[in-house]
Amino acid sequence: MSFSFADVDSVRKGLSDVQYLADEGIAGVVYLAERLQKPVLVEGPAGTGKTQLAKSVAEATGARLIRLQCYEGLDESKALYEWNYKKQLLRIQAERQGEDPEGDGMWQQIEDDLFSEEFLLTRPLLEAIRAAEPVVLLIDEVDRVEIETEALLLEILSDYQVSIPELGTVAASQIPLVFLTSNNTRELSEALKRRCLFLHIDYPDLDREKEIVLAKVPGVGESLADQVARIVRSVRQIELKKAPSVSETLDWARTLVLLGVEHIDADTAAETVNILLKYRSDIEKALKEFASSDEDFAAPVAAS
Amino acid sequence: MKVEPATSPLLALLAGFISELRAAGLPVSLTENLDAMEAIQHIPIEDRDAFKYALAATLVKNHAHWRAFETVFEVYFSLRGAEYDLVDGEWPEGMDLSDFVDGLDGQQRRQGGGGGEAMSAEQLAEMLFQALMRGDDALMRAIARQAVQRYAGMEPGRPVGGTYYLYRTLRNLDLDGVLERLMDQARQDAPGDLTPLEERLERDEFEARVDQLRKEVEAEIRRRLVADRGVEAMAKTLRKPLPEDVDFMHASREEMMALRRAIYPLTRKLAVRLARKRRHGRKGPLDFRNTMRHSLSYGGVPAEPKFRYPRPAKPEIMVVADVSGSVAAFARFTLHLVYAISNQFSKVRSFVFIDGLDEVTSFFEGVDDIGEAVHRVNAEADVVWVDGHSDYGHAFEVFWERYGKDVGPKTTVMILGDARNNYHASQAWILKEIEHRARKVFWLNPEPGAYWDTGDSIVSEYGVHCDGVFEVRNLRQLEGFVENLV
Numbered sequence: 121m122s123f124s125f126a127d128v129d130s131v132r133k134g135l136s137d138v139q140y141l142a143d144e145g146i147a148g149v150v151y152l153a154e155r156l157q158k159p160v161l162v163e164g165p166a167g168t169g170k171t172q173l174a175k176s177v178a179e180a181t182g183a184r185l186i187r188l189q190c191y192e193g194l195d196e197s198k199a200l201y202e203w204n205y206k207k208q209l210l211r212i213q214a215e216r217q218g219e220d221p222e223g224d225g226m227w228q229q230i231e232d233d234l235f236s237e238e239f240l241l242t243r244p245l246l247e248a249i250r251a252a253e254p255v256v257l258l259i260d261e262v263d264r265v266e267i268e269t270e271a272l273l274l275e276i277l278s279d280y281q282v283s284i285p286e287l288g289t290v291a292a293s294q295i296p297l298v299f300l301t302s303n304n305t306r307e308l309s310e311a312l313k314r315r316c317l318f319l320h321i322d323y324p325d326l327d328r329e330k331e332i333v334l335a336k337v338p339g340v341g342e343s344l345a346d347q348v349a350r351i352v353r354s355v356r357q358i359e360l361k362k363a364p365s366v367s368e369t370l371d372w373a374r375t376l377v378l379l380g381v382e383h384i385d386a387d388t389a390a391e392t393v394n395i396l397l398k399y400r401s402d403i404e405k406a407l408k409e410f411a412s413s414d415e416d417f418a419a420p421v422a423a424s
Numbered sequence: 425m426k427v428e429p430a431t432s433p434l435l436a437l438l439a440g441f442i443s444e445l446r447a448a449g450l451p452v453s454l455t456e457n458l459d460a461m462e463a464i465q466h467i468p469i470e471d472r473d474a475f476k477y478a479l480a481a482t483l484v485k486n487h488a489h490w491r492a493f494e495t496v497f498e499v500y501f502s503l504r505g506a507e508y509d510l511v512d513g514e515w516p517e518g519m520d521l522s523d524f525v526d527g528l529d530g531q532q533r534r535q536g537g538g539g540g541e542a543m544s545a546e547q548l549a550e551m552l553f554q555a556l557m558r559g560d561d562a563l564m565r566a567i568a569r570q571a572v573q574r575y576a577g578m579e580p581g582r583p584v585g586g587t588y589y590l591y592r593t594l595r596n597l598d599l600d601g602v603l604e605r606l607m608d609q610a611r612q613d614a615p616g617d618l619t620p621l622e623e624r625l626e627r628d629e630f631e632a633r634v635d636q637l638r639k640e641v642e643a644e645i646r647r648r649l650v651a652d653r654g655v656e657a658m659a660k661t662l663r664k665p666l667p668e669d670v671d672f673m674h675a676s677r678e679e680m681m682a683l684r685r686a687i688y689p690l691t692r693k694l695a696v697r698l699a700r701k702r703r704h705g706r707k708g709p710l711d712f713r714n715t716m717r718h719s720l721s722y723g724g725v726p727a728e729p730k731f732r733y734p735r736p737a738k739p740e741i742m743v744v745a746d747v748s749g750s751v752a753a754f755a756r757f758t759l760h761l762v763y764a765i766s767n768q769f770s771k772v773r774s775f776v777f778i779d780g781l782d783e784v785t786s787f788f789e790g791v792d793d794i795g796e797a798v799h800r801v802n803a804e805a806d807v808v809w810v811d812g813h814s815d816y817g818h819a820f821e822v823f824w825e826r827y828g829k830d831v832g833p834k835t836t837v838m839i840l841g842d843a844r845n846n847y848h849a850s851q852a853w854i855l856k857e858i859e860h861r862a863r864k865v866f867w868l869n870p871e872p873g874a875y876w877d878t879g880d881s882i883v884s885e886y887g888v889h890c891d892g893v894f895e896v897r898n899l900r901q902l903e904g905f906v907e908n909l910v
Binding site: 320 | 451453455456459462463466467468471473474477478480481482484485486487490619620621624625628629632692693696795
């Protein structure tokens with residue numbers, strides 16, 4: 121079996137070629153996922169690039185991305201497969217209009233026909249299993265499905281196969297690289313976690329965030345990127361309802377570039393802060409923190 | 425893939441590592457154990473970071489457990505070798521001190537900066553300042569080692585915890601003073617005056633660097649202790665409870681911070697789970713009228729049966745919390761949790777007391793930030809009557825007098841406290857009256873069950889009039905209780 125990545129460094133390089141800056145941990149887990157042929161459960165705050173990681177891996181390896189967006193009420197017929205009832209009905213009708221069915225042999229044949237692959241509608245999970253070419257399967261926001269529905273995923277995650285009662289078991293011809301993302305709104309079941317490698321993606325550190333801004337925002341200068349990253353880091357230290365995510369950092373940097381800002385001063389920051397923070401109470405809090413003089417905020421920061 | 429026979433020293437070390445993880449409370453299953461063994465065969469063993477992430481990805485499936493994992497990892501797989509022996513105090517190989525000293529500004533250059541031993545305390549402080557100013561990681565690491573060597577006063581076999589050495593080292597380095605000096609320097613270097621924004625940014629940057637140094641010092645002390653005492657003993661002393669198991673009453677400041685961080689995701693999770701439970705309740709009996717109505721669209725055939733979904737009544741909650749020193753933290757967390765899921769209740773009212781009692785419901789009304797509201801409760805509520813020592817009897821009297829008429833058959837009353845009454849009159853009859861009127865009365869006690877009814881604790885005197893008395897010492901127990909409440 122051939123692998124797309126020779127070692128951890130080549131994962132990093134491959135991902136950075138498609139503009140995804142992975143740190144040591146991310147690259148290491150992606151590498152292991154391919155070697156161990158295990159799914160990766162990616163967890164972390166919203167907007168830190170969990171979904172983007174799967175997309176970028178697909179792009180870097182040249183694999184097709186198949187995406188299953190999870191939501192409450194997702195079931196088998198939308199995740200795995202479904203029989204095409206309309207087509208099956210048509211098939212029965214067509215038979216009737218032809219010769220008169222004589223005896224059981226005919227019926228047997230219709231039945232066999234009805235539950236053949238021709239009438240099977242594949243949904244993302246089955247499609248990922250049946251694909252002949254390399255595939256990256258992204259199961260997005262897996263914490264949104266009910267705990268019972270999670271069980272649907274277990275067979276495919278551990279054995280890379282899907283059992284269809286009428287057809288038998290469909291096993292994967294190639295092992296897809298699977299990413300599950302979770303915003304951690306509920307505890308996932310032990311059974312699911314046990315089958316996965318676990319990767320927590322947190323907000324990036326100062327240097328990485330700066331690099332991300334430089335890579336993703338065209339026309340941004342070195343010093344502006346540095347300032348953006350530093351301000352965002354400081355904002356994240358305040359206790360907020362929703363700390364700014366990486367995507368919001370990028371939006372902010374883009375705005376500043378569009379406005380032609382070279383150097384961020386307090387006024388520019390105050391005018392554009394609504395791109396970074398989405399709650400009014402957060403904005404007020406941040407403005408208050410930054411406007412106050414040094415002695416005032418030193419104490420609460422140290423105590424919080 | 426075959427796992428190597430268990431004779432290899434690495435495997436023995438890993439086995440010890442994993443059993444230590446389990447002892448620290450991490451749920452490591454057998455399959456995960458095997459996965460870890462397989463994972464480390466795919467990475468170059470000399471790459472310590474990769475090794476760490478391989479173990480983390482296979483063994484730690486909950487981010488809240490990361491800290492515990494990291495501590496155990498550092499103990500088991502820290503770099504060990506002759507250079508960490510306690511007697512040896514030379515600068516690490518290949519790190520020429522004179523280079524650094526030459527690199528400093530001319531006025532600060534000292535002649536003949538040779539080995540670390542030759543440096544004076546002032547020189548070390550100066551180097552520290554420069555290293556922090558420039559954010560020089562290698563130099564910072566070297567200084568951390570030197571500082572531990574010089575100030576911690578570590579002696580082989582001395583039965584003292586790591587925090588003691590850490591304290592001694594950091595006290596001598598005076599990091600707060602250094603931070604101020606760095607800020608002064610930054611102010612001088614700036615072309616004009618620093619705006620508050622710039623000042624803030626500079627400070628955050630330096631604080632991050634100082635933090636980094638502190639971590640280096642900690643790591644250095646840990647390495648030396650491991651070398652001295654051995655892995656198992658060290659891991660045992662460093663073992664700490666996971667955030668959800670931390671005792672409210674005995675949490676250190678650091679643990680308190682971890683708890684505060686943990687409470688927000690917990691409340692969010694709880695709210696989602698409860699809302700879901702409500703929506704996906706079991707089906708009730710057939711709703712005949714509704715079924716007939718829907719049968720019209722099928723020509724009178726009742727093809728789509730409709731059911732009466734049970735709609736459990738939302739309880740009305742009254743929280744009565746002791747906020748005196750010993751149990752204040754517990755009251756804070758419980759209030760926080762109850763208000764975070766307040767949409768699961770038809771009404772929430774809260775009262776706090778020490779020896780007087782005050783209603784604090786208004787602090788929580790129309791507030792986004794529950795943490796802020798809880799903070800205001802601590803600062804503004806009028807809860808002291810005579811001397812500021814808990815007096816449950818008087819507090820209940822006031823409650824009964826002022827709010828007793830509001831307790832009705834839909835009300836669930838939650839009383840939070842350790843029932844340590846300082847030998848005042850208990851006035852347990854009030855609780856009996858409340859129990860008569862209210863739907864349920866629960867008592868949550870943050871003390872371990874073994875301490876109940878010892879000293880001035882009179883839990884059982886009140887407890888006979890409650891529908892349940894629960895021991896709630898940590899977040900896990902609190903979460904469980906609140907979930908059952910709804």
